[in-house]
Amino acid sequence: MTSAAPASVTIRPATLEDIPTIIELAEATWEPTYRFIISREQIEYMYRVIYTPVSLQRQIAEEGHTFLLLYADGHPAGYASFSRQPTHEALYKLHKIYLLPSHQGQGLGHHLIQAVEEATSQLGGHTLELNVNRYNPAIAFYERQGFQRHQEVDIPIGPYWMHDYVMRKELR
Template sequence: MAPPFTLRPATPPDAPALAHVHTASWRETYTGLLPQEFLAGMTDDAARERRQRMWEVLAADPSQIVLVTQQDGEVVAFASGGPARDHPGVDAELYTLYALKSAHGQGLGRALLHALARELHLGGANSLALWVLDQNPTRQWYARQGAREAGEKTQPLPAGGELREVRMVWDNLAQLR
């Protein structure tokens, strides 16, 4: 049986743990899906340090919602969201939702998604969108949570190749509360 988890708002002192989960989950999720050179640059020590500085700022930013789940006192998953950046007609965006592979299948992602949706809805948002890598297995998970596919974008990767992402949208954020 999995240990129970707690869900709470992140604070700047959580930044090292957020950076760890962020880079570790990238390695666990994207190995074999992204070019190794690109992935290495996104998950090495320098990337972890950059992400730590980023999370120190974002966890203190009132325009962002950053939530963490902990098991046995350790951060094992997190989610963040705020105003939609490049989703026309959508109010809010799920910027990140990452969990260590050891925490998968325990309901943490669903709890984070629903808690974030509640916070965004309380702030006046009625719809939510995110970009997900087209090959990411969580694409189907988002669909099972009620999101629909609504377009895609492609970006070139610095190491060659391209990154294709699919927009997932919840038209009625109240469904996730």
């Protein structure tokens, strides 16, 4: 069950000082997002690889990931991250997009996608792509946002595999 839509929504770029907020949001969103898709062991492994303070700092400072934080009624409720793909100047990748379970179904994911699209377009991006697990119900959300399935990939992550769709959207 979702609550009423927030009265105010703000999205702003995150800084290194926001890493604790990103971790707090990830802790609240990861397990509910993936518990029916991948094993608990894989969830814990991937979380440790992606969401340590050192890993997030590297993503921001060295790998060029831009994180956006979404605030609903002044409280952090979600985040997204994206970066330019090194192989193609006009291709950007949406690496992460998560909302607190209590804030899903209120149109906030659409706000985050729009913010990423606007930012990437301003940077010269023409195409936005993302990976999503082939069993993730969020596929329907991405399709509603205009993304289309581009290809299937199987990606090793440590001792585990991610069975994903690569989805793409052409930006206007």
